[in-house]
Amino acid sequence: AAGVIQSPRHLIKEKRETATLKCYPIxxxxxxxxxxxxPGQDPQFLISFYEKMQSDKGSIPDRxxxxxxxxxxxxxxxxxxxxxxxxxxxxxxxxxxxxxxxxTQYFGPGTRLLVL
Amino acid sequence: RKEVEQxxxxxxxxxxxxxxxxxxxxxxASQSFFWYRQDCxxxxxxxxxxxxxxxxxxxxxxxxxxxxxxxxxxxxxxxLSDSATYLCVVGGYGGSQGNLIFGKGTxxxxxx
Numbered sequence: 001a002a003g004v005i006q007s008p009r010h011l012i013k014e015k016r017e018t019a020t021l022k023c024y025p026i027x028x029x030x031x032x033x034x035x036x037x038x039p040g041q042d043p044q045f046l047i048s049f050y051e052k053m054q055s056d057k058g059s060i061p062d063r064x065x066x067x068x069x070x071x072x073x074x075x076x077x078x079x080x081x082x083x084x085x086x087x088x089x090x091x092x093x094x095x096x097x098x099x100x101x102x103x104t105q106y107f108g109p110g111t112r113l114l115v116l
Numbered sequence: 117r118k119e120v121e122q123x124x125x126x127x128x129x130x131x132x133x134x135x136x137x138x139x140x141x142x143x144x145a146s147q148s149f150f151w152y153r154q155d156c157x158x159x160x161x162x163x164x165x166x167x168x169x170x171x172x173x174x175x176x177x178x179x180x181x182x183x184x185x186x187x188x189x190x191x192x193x194x195x196l197s198d199s200a201t202y203l204c205v206v207g208g209y210g211g212s213q214g215n216l217i218f219g220k221g222t223x224x225x226x227x228x
Contacts, residue, residue, distance in 0.1 A: 033215060042203065043160065045215035056215050090159055092216075104150070105216060107159040 002027055004093050004108030012114045013081050021076040021111045025093030031055070032074040033105060034066060037088040049074055081115045088112050119143060122204050122219035130227055133194045137222045139187040139204030146217075148207030149180050151189045153200040154221065160203055163189075194226045 005024040013019050025032050031050045035043040036059075045058035049068035060066075063081075068074045078085060088110045094103035122139045129135050141149075149166040164171060166178040166187055177190040187204055204219040 035216075042218035042220045043216075045217070048215055058215055088157075104162060104165060106162065109159050112157075 004091055004106055006089075006091050006108040006111050008111060009109065010112050010114075012116065014116055015081060015083065017081050017115075019078045019081060019113060021078070021089055021091075021113075023074045023076070023091030023093075023108060025072050025074070025091075026095075026106055029093035029095045029106075030072055031094045031103065032068055032072065033092040033094070034060075034074070034076050035090040035092065035107075037090060037110075038084075039087070041087075043090060046076070078113075083115050086113055086115045118220070119217050120204055120206050120219035122202075122222050124220055124222060126223040126225055128225045128227060129194055131194055131196060133226075134190065134192045135194060135224065136191075137189045137202055137204070137224075139189075139219055141185050141187070141204075141206045141217075143206075144182075144185060146185075146206045149187050150205040150207070150216070151176075151178055151187075152203040152205055152218075154203055155200050160205075160218075163202070191224075194224075196226050196228065199224055199226045 007022045033048040034046040037043040046060040047066050048056045052068045064078050066076045090110045091108045092105040094105045119142045151163040152160040153163050154160045164173050166180045168180050170179045175192045179188045201221040201223045203221045206217045
């Protein structure tokens, strides 16, 4: 079965640079979520989109922005990178079978970002 | 206080053992509950959703007690391949019904 696709899988950047992470949801899933998992930490919710509109916002820094496109893929744009941004960034997608009751989310393999 | 709390372990058990994990959540308005497993440096993978009536999938049984705000996972006949970190996950509430809140995970190591 098709899964969530994320690219790139690994990324190395310098401080103050920018990075763009991409996420392609499972076909027919129209909701995308972004999570950040620091070393030894649990995943923290950043932001989500439903039908190309931002649906929820978590602990996403102002330096980050994201959007969902007409084909439902999403991009997370990160600017002025800091050492503390080094983490695994997961994208998850879901199909809203029952909106508002916590749709099951399926995670992509993640992008490992290292900021030097 | 963290919204979802789990015993971090590690739980070191022999093959064939039965092991139980517990989890508590703080917000009574939470509406959905899951167990995910995460292998080292990999993505969380859905193990099972958890319902008030309890649900079973092969060797895995999950229970939800809304009154006590308590979730459990029972693994019977442990296999070496069960070694992983088990994440207790709660679906958001109120206006944040989509995002997931993760516990810090319980590490399981199954030994031969």
